[in-house]
Amino acid sequence: MTGIADLPERRATAVPRGIAHATAIFSARARNAELWDTQGRRYIDFAAGIAVLNTGHGHPRVVEAVRAQLDAFTHAAFQVTPYEVYVALAERLNALAPFRGAAKTALFTTGAEAVENAVKIARVATGRPAIVAFSGGFHGRTHLGMALTGKVSPYKRGMSGLPSDIYHLPFPQPGVPIEETLRALALLQQAVVHADRIAAILIEPVQGEGGFHPAPAALLLELRRTCDAHGILLIADEVQSGFARTGRMFAIEHAGVEPDLVAIAKSLAGGLPLSGVIGRAALMDLPEPGALGGTYAGNPLACAAALAVLDVIETEGLCARAERLGARLRGAVEAIARRNDRRPIAHLRGLGAMVGFDIVTPGAEPQPDAAATREVVARAVEAGLLLLSCGAQGNTIRLLPPLTIADAELEVGLARLDEALRP
Secondary structure, three states: OOOHHHHHHHHHHHOOOOOOOOOOOOEEEEEEOEEEEOOOOEEEEOOHHHHOOOOOEOOHHHHHHHHHHHHHOOOOOOOOOOOHHHHHHHHHHHHHOOOOOOEEEEEEOOHHHHHHHHHHHHHHHHOOOEEEEEOOOOOOOOHHHHHHOOOOOOOOOOOOOOOOOEEEEOOOEOOEOHHHHHHHHHHHHHHOOOHHHEEEEEEOOEOOOOOOOEOOHHHHHHHHHHHHHHOOEEEEEOOOOOOOOOOOOOHHHHHOOOOOEEEEOHHHHOOOOOEEEEEEHHHHOOOOOOOOOOOOOOOHHHHHHHHHHHHHHHHOOHHHHHHHHHHHHHHHHHHHHOOOOOOOEEEEEEEOOEEEEEEEOOOOOOOEOHHHHHHHHHHHHHHOEEOEEEOOOOOEEEEOOOOOOOHHHHHHHHHHHHHHOOO
8 A cells, every 4th residue: 555544554664663753744735834734734833844944834935946946957066066056155154154254164964964074173173082062962863973962862872882082061951050060071171081182062052952951151151261271162053053043143142152163954954955064264174175075065956945045034034033933932831831720831941932941740849741741742733733842851842933934823833832731
């Protein structure tokens, strides 16, 4: 059988169980913040393809740009015959770099590739092996990505032989004060790895899979000071938090801290696979010719889409829109949290429209409630709302509507979230 009705069985037969999915529905079509499944049911999308669709499903300007490039050529390999759309995108991204001075950009395909290449550049630039990352951080499912990721299950369990010279610090969040992180940083240098062996410190300015915890500005400032004092590079992983999601083009801009390298992906190309590293020009030029790149890196269709995405962010004022959306999301969750006929909610947080909150047990000493969180996500899908969870304890609900969502659809989604939070 090869019909739509048999898709769950076909999926189970053809696709390994190691590839998980948050819902049991199968997508058929989508537009902006709405998605329809193969049964014709409509959903409000508060997942946005895991923060990939800041400009929504099928934005007309993005679709038009891809179609125009499709008529020209779909692939040439930038390493074989360079093309203008790659260069134009690099120029645009260099102008947006969240640091002063000349920038250069290398394009890749996935977020994990972007992070790995940032690490490669840092190691070449410094001649050092060690990388410092953070608990709760997520940097991909490649071998190095898993080593950098600060969570064992499901990413690292059973995956032996991970790369060495990777060290993790506790990430500040409720129950982990910034002072603990700074003490751990000092102890790491004293007892484990000297600063003169550390190539880079890698941090998400807002953790994604780790629970939507913003990095405190004081921590980012101290990391910058430590890097400057010891010749270490600071890498900002903006894969999930970039491109207007937090109210700035890049989340690290909220702290006024300048990184040396920035890993980008997800919403860069409006749904097409594209990633990159934006870095200080002098650093980016240190790897020798051939050391960077990839067969599909900087695919022309994806580059055309990304140029259109940057146009949409600018012309539609999506940074300001993210601030307004975030205020509405937080206000709605705060109102729900005050009710005694809804699941207990704790630690509402986030920058711009990258908003998260925790589902906890009732009582005087609430604890993370992963089972209730799974039930909330399932009930949301039943009600016609696509919702994602995350966090080290599996009890964080993350809100990621497209920044282009219509106000009416936003309110429908919030009403369905309210219903899903019934105990």
